[in-house]
Amino acid sequence: MTVLIQPFDKPASRWRGLAGSPQIASLVILAIVLVGFSLARPAFLSPLNISNMMAFLPELGIIALGMTLLLTAGEFDLSVGATFALGPVIVMLLAQNGVVDIGTALAIGLLVCIAIGAINGLIVTKIGISSFLVTLSMLMIVRGVALYITQGFPLKSWDQPGVFVTLLADSFELGPWRLYTSLWWFIALTALAAYILNFSKLGNWISAIGSNRNAAVARGVPADAVKIGLFIVTSVLAGLAGMISAFRISAASPVAGTGYELEVIAMVVVGGTALTGGRGTILGTIVGAVMLRAIRNGIVLVGVPGLAFNIFVGAIILVMLILHAFIQKRSFRR
Amino acid sequence: MSAGAEILRLDRVRKSFGNVHALKNASMVLREGEVVALLGDNGAGKSTLIKAISGVHPFDGGEIHVRGQRASIRNARDAMDLGIETIHQDTSLAPDLSIARNLFLGREPVTLPWLGVFAPLDFTALRQAATVLLKRVGISKKLDADVLVNTLSGGERQSIAISRAMQFAAKLIILDEPTNNLGVEETHGVLRFVREVRAAGHGVLFITHNIHHVFQVADRVVVMRRGEVVAERNVVDTDLLSVEALIMGVDASTLAKDTAAH
Numbered sequence: 001m002t003v004l005i006q007p008f009d010k011p012a013s014r015w016r017g018l019a020g021s022p023q024i025a026s027l028v029i030l031a032i033v034l035v036g037f038s039l040a041r042p043a044f045l046s047p048l049n050i051s052n053m054m055a056f057l058p059e060l061g062i063i064a065l066g067m068t069l070l071l072t073a074g075e076f077d078l079s080v081g082a083t084f085a086l087g088p089v090i091v092m093l094l095a096q097n098g099v100v101d102i103g104t105a106l107a108i109g110l111l112v113c114i115a116i117g118a119i120n121g122l123i124v125t126k127i128g129i130s131s132f133l134v135t136l137s138m139l140m141i142v143r144g145v146a147l148y149i150t151q152g153f154p155l156k157s158w159d160q161p162g163v164f165v166t167l168l169a170d171s172f173e174l175g176p177w178r179l180y181t182s183l184w185w186f187i188a189l190t191a192l193a194a195y196i197l198n199f200s201k202l203g204n205w206i207s208a209i210g211s212n213r214n215a216a217v218a219r220g221v222p223a224d225a226v227k228i229g230l231f232i233v234t235s236v237l238a239g240l241a242g243m244i245s246a247f248r249i250s251a252a253s254p255v256a257g258t259g260y261e262l263e264v265i266a267m268v269v270v271g272g273t274a275l276t277g278g279r280g281t282i283l284g285t286i287v288g289a290v291m292l293r294a295i296r297n298g299i300v301l302v303g304v305p306g307l308a309f310n311i312f313v314g315a316i317i318l319v320m321l322i323l324h325a326f327i328q329k330r331s332f333r334r
Numbered sequence: 335m336s337a338g339a340e341i342l343r344l345d346r347v348r349k350s351f352g353n354v355h356a357l358k359n360a361s362m363v364l365r366e367g368e369v370v371a372l373l374g375d376n377g378a379g380k381s382t383l384i385k386a387i388s389g390v391h392p393f394d395g396g397e398i399h400v401r402g403q404r405a406s407i408r409n410a411r412d413a414m415d416l417g418i419e420t421i422h423q424d425t426s427l428a429p430d431l432s433i434a435r436n437l438f439l440g441r442e443p444v445t446l447p448w449l450g451v452f453a454p455l456d457f458t459a460l461r462q463a464a465t466v467l468l469k470r471v472g473i474s475k476k477l478d479a480d481v482l483v484n485t486l487s488g489g490e491r492q493s494i495a496i497s498r499a500m501q502f503a504a505k506l507i508i509l510d511e512p513t514n515n516l517g518v519e520e521t522h523g524v525l526r527f528v529r530e531v532r533a534a535g536h537g538v539l540f541i542t543h544n545i546h547h548v549f550q551v552a553d554r555v556v557v558m559r560r561g562e563v564v565a566e567r568n569v570v571d572t573d574l575l576s577v578e579a580l581i582m583g584v585d586a587s588t589l590a591k592d593t594a595a596h
Contacts, residue, residue: 195454201442202451204431208439211428218390218422219440220411278430 023272025327026287029320033291037298044301047176053297054179055248058186060260061289062241064267065193065282066234071265071273072197072280073230074210075124075131079116080238080264082142084257087113087239088246089146092155102164110239116142117235121228139261146254154253169247182244189237194282206230210277267292270320292317338366340402341505341537342387342418347396349382356382357393358561364506369528369538371548371569373581374558380541383558384508387539388420389413401505414440419499420508426495429484434464436483437498467501468494489520496527500534507531509540513547525551545574559583 037044063080070077087109094105116138123134170181197203208216209223217223238257246252269275270291271284292313299312342364349357357379364370374380386393389410398405400416407413413420427436435442443460444453464479483491492512499507509528513521528551531538542548548555549569557565557580565580579586 196452199454200449200452201444201455204435204439204442204455205451207431208428208435211430214422215426215428216439218388218410218420218426220409220414221440274430278428 023281023284023287025323026271026284026291026320029323030287030291030294033294033298033316037294037302041298041301044298047178049297049301051178053293054177054183057289057293058180058182059241059245060264060267060293061186061286062182062189062244063234063238063260063264064285064289065189066230066237067264068268068271068273068280068282068285069193069197069206070227070230070234071268071275072210072277073206073227074213074277075227075231076135076265076275077117077120077131077231077234077238078135078261079120079138079142080234081257081260082139082146083113083116083235083238084242084245084260085252085254086116086142086146087242088252088256089150089155089254091243092246092252093149096155102162106164106243109243110236113235113239114232117232118228120235121231124231125224125227143254143258150254152254154251156251165247168244180244180248182248185240185244190282190286197280197282202226207278207280210274210280212278263292266317269324270317272324291320338368338535340365341400342539343397343399344383344387345397345399347383347386347393347398349379349386349391349394355561357386360396360558360561360563362556362563362566364537364539366505366537367532367535368554369532369540369552371552371555372539372541372558373545373548373555373577375581377560378558378581379561380558381510382561384420384510384539384541387413387418388422388508389418390422411440414502417505418508419502419506421492421495421499421510421512423510423514426498427483427491430482432480432482433468433477433486433494434460434479436494437464437467437479437501441502467497487520489516489523492516492520492524493527496524496531500527500531500536506537506539509538511541511543513542513544521547545577548577549574555580557581 043049063084067077067080090112091102091105091109094100094108095102099105100108120131120135120138123129124131167181168185171178172181173179195203197206205216205221205223205226208219208221209226213223238260242252242257245256265275267288268285269288271281271286271288273280273284295313295316296309299309300306304312340363342362344360344362347357347360348355360379360383362370372380372383382391385391387398387407389407389412392406392408398407400418405412405416407416407418410420428439431439438460443456443463445456446453461479468477468479477490483494486494496507496509496512512524512528516524525547528538528540532551532553540552552569554569555565555567555572555577556563557567557577559581564583567577567580575590576586579589582589
């Protein structure tokens with residue numbers, strides 16, 4: 001049997017292999033975007049602006065971590081934006097009406113998120129309906145519940161200091177920057193997700209399921225259980241992100257997180273994770289999350305009119321995806 | 335070609351999908367160092383039979399004996415634990431994973447096994463074992479264990495699936511259309527593997543539509559029709575036309591006349 005694979009022994013070809021990987025390409029584009037905005041508007045790099053970006057980044061970034069794992073396994077979740085709202089709304093309703101203390105309220109909020117993820121996962125795997133349809137329906141149900149139980153009004157958030165507020169939304173000064181504890185959550189969860197995807201047995205299963213589910217099942221991999229678990233993880237991370245956000249801005253709104261599902265999926269695929277499953281990258285997702293955040297922020301700073309702003313965001317995402325498609329094609333041709 | 339101890343015995347196994355009786359009353363035996371070709375027209379129940387043996391879907395009734403012991407196979411893991419490895423048609427490997435990760439999929443070597451599914455992969459062991467395996471089955475010394483499967487040819491993929499089965503199968507390897515979509519040279523590579531597997535004392539059960547391959551590697555043919563095993567022949571005692579006649583359920587002499595008429 002002839003072998004057509006060329007060994008990567010020449011340094012030049014290894015270099016090209018590195019530049020050809022989607023993560024590195026994303027990283028290069030991110031650098032260009034950051035440098036571009038800094039040159040156009042030095043205020044982009046001001047401590048205040050960076051602090052501002054860093055406050056938002058973890059909230060979408062945490063959801064993106066779960067979405068990366070789920071997409072790698074070949075499914076996605078459109079209900080994350082709604083779960084982002086419902087999680088904290090439930091917590092605030094319970095805590096403010098004095099039904100339970102804040103700790104119990106948070107636990108119940110997270111349990112609801114677990115239930116949402118479990119229902120998504122069970123319907124997708126056991127009944128076999130595509131995750132697009134299941135989670136789209138779930139988006140409406142969850143958003144509807146959030147609106148109904150609040151009667152459409154935002155709830156004033158928990159404003160009494162305590163261990164949970166400190167854990168989720170405390171802020172601190174680091175040099176000239178003002179940072180939130182959510183950044184630590186984001187860093188820790190990123191490390192965990194990267195470990196799981198790249199280095200653990202479970203990560204091997206996740207990639208295999210997304211790449212060829214039947215092959216994975218034939219090797220005894222419990223594909224359905226893994227997918228259900230990932231749906232739960234994604235919902236819980238969305239709820240957690242929602243709670244962090246609610247504590248930070250001291251309000252839990254039933255319409256919070258509207259459109260986040262698409263923004264998060266954009267972050268993940270811009271980073272190089274395949275929408276069709278099998279190939280996922282946590283590093284890429286971080287790059288994607290920072291890039292989308294920086295673009296949203298930078299475009300306003302350079303003075304693009306508010307209403308034109310989405311044109312640019314969409315165009316930049318499209319350019320990234322075209323770039324990935326070219327990289328993908330070239331690596332197959334080799 | 336003396337056959338050894340019995341590996342697999344199926345006794346009147348059944349399987350239905352709703353009102354469709356895909357397997358009615360199938361019985362067969364397979365021994366060590368034996369290559370058995372499972373033949374039959376489309377819908378004869380061949381795939382249903384091997385999917386049940388490999389744990390994709392369990393039998394509804396009947397008995398399975400593995401190495402003389404009554405066995406129950408409810409999922410892929412059960413089959414693998416009994417020493418039955420299956421190479422499914424076109425679906426054996428995950429294309430986005432490296433060769434090494436594919437070879438050990440579902441049986442990953444890990445450090446810190448108490449972490450369960452979160453245990454870290456033992457990359458050194460993974461790569462070493464994969465390299466040894468690739469060399470042992472004689473694919474190629476140049477095939478790197480870290481190469482992604484989606485860059486390989488169909489024949490290379492099939493070789494990797496077969497070498498994985500050889501690595502883990504204590505006794506029985508099942509191949510579903512192993513030479514489908516392969517070129518001539520690649521097909522010969524796969525048939526060579528089948529002979530090596532037999533030489534190593536494993537049993538092989540394979541499905542094929544190519545009767546020429548049967549006469550090249552098989553010791554025995556088992557013919558199915560409408561969910562039943564209808565005939566068994568030693569390859570040395572039969573010929574191509576007779577086997578085709580058995581598959582179609584017609585008389586060999588009629589078929590001979592038919593062929594001659596053209």
